[in-house]
Amino acid sequence: MGLINVDQEKCKRDGICVAECPARIIEIPSKEDCPSPAPDFSDFCLKCGHCVAVCPVGALSLDWLSPEDCRPVKPDLAVTPDQAEQFLCGRRSIRAFREKTVPRNILEKLLEIACAAPSAKNQQPWHWIVVQEPEEVRRMAAMVIDWMRKVIQSNPEAAESMGFTRVVAGWDKGNERICRGAPHVIIAHCEKDYGFGAEDCALAISLIDLYSTSIGLGACWGGYFFKAVNAYPPLAEALGLPADHLAFGAVMVGYPKYKYQAIPVRNPPRVTWK
Ligand SMILES: Cc1cc2nc3c(=O)[nH]c(=O)nc-3n(C[C@H](O)[C@H](O)[C@H](O)COP(=O)(O)O)c2cc1C
Numbered sequence: 001m002g003l004i005n006v007d008q009e010k011c012k013r014d015g016i017c018v019a020e021c022p023a024r025i026i027e028i029p030s031k032e033d034c035p036s037p038a039p040d041f042s043d044f045c046l047k048c049g050h051c052v053a054v055c056p057v058g059a060l061s062l063d064w065l066s067p068e069d070c071r072p073v074k075p076d077l078a079v080t081p082d083q084a085e086q087f088l089c090g091r092r093s094i095r096a097f098r099e100k101t102v103p104r105n106i107l108e109k110l111l112e113i114a115c116a117a118p119s120a121k122n123q124q125p126w127h128w129i130v131v132q133e134p135e136e137v138r139r140m141a142a143m144v145i146d147w148m149r150k151v152i153q154s155n156p157e158a159a160e161s162m163g164f165t166r167v168v169a170g171w172d173k174g175n176e177r178i179c180r181g182a183p184h185v186i187i188a189h190c191e192k193d194y195g196f197g198a199e200d201c202a203l204a205i206s207l208i209d210l211y212s213t214s215i216g217l218g219a220c221w222g223g224y225f226f227k228a229v230n231a232y233p234p235l236a237e238a239l240g241l242p243a244d245h246l247a248f249g250a251v252m253v254g255y256p257k258y259k260y261q262a263i264p265v266r267n268p269p270r271v272t273w274k
Pocket of ligand 1: 091092093094095177178180220221222223224225
């Protein structure tokens with residue numbers, strides 16, 4: 001099998017695969033020719049699968065991906081602009097959860113969706129840690145508070161500016177502002193030296209946040225939580241974070257207690273048109 005396999009009968013020589021290839025490593029030497037790999041194909045292929053998925057007639061296969069491997073885009077499932085607007089603007093950060101755990105297969109689905117996020121050069125650098133047990137979430141939230149107490153002692157100014165004093169005071173009165181009583185926390189992490197870890201992990205977590213809304217779950221970014229993972233070794237150890245990795249985001253997930261009736265107002269775009 002070659003790097004690119006083209007069904008000569010099906011191929012329309014329309015050049016769509018050439019135009020859509022992000023690395024520009026597919027060539028059609030002349031009008032009569034079928035697409036073929038450029039000499040540096042193997043060096044630069046991102047393995048994004050676009051060439052296979054964009055071909056209108058399913059003529060192109062890669063040695064690792066055929067049209068049959070790719071799920072079809074179903075026109076009847078397309079969302080209308082109004083649906084998309086309500087879905088995107090109606091997503092909320094959820095901070096009150098029911099005492100009900102999310103089944104494992106649904107957590108797996110969230111991760112599957114997260115992995116469909118865009119990533120720089122299609123590197124998909126994310127790894128995941130799922131804290132499944134609500135008691136473990138509680139224990140780890142307490143560790144975040146331990147970390148905050150240490151920061152309050154060692155650097156009161158920084159602690160104050162990050163709101164730690166209030167959060168810890170609230171915790172001491174039974175107000176859990178770290179994981180918000182969610183039954184699960186999902187942490188995205190990747191190699192600490194990778195240049196696009198923050199962007200790629202944030203995008204993947206965003207998809208968890210959005211998809212959660214669509215299946216009746218609620219989610220909320222755990223900003224305090226993931227900062228503590230990187231700053232407080234006992235928490236990183238409790239999670240089993242690899243030594244050469246950093247957490248780039250955490251999201252609490254569970255069944256929301258309340259339903260939002262309206263969409264709150266956000267600032268208009270601050271934009272410079274050039
Ligand atoms: C990077 C990041 C960190 C956040 N950290 C927390 C957090 O630690 N606790 C929390 O309750 N909400 C957290 N949030 C949620 C924001 O407070 C929330 O997105 C914002 O108030 C807007 O509300 P909305 O998401 O419902 O539109 C975080 C959001 C982001 C993007």
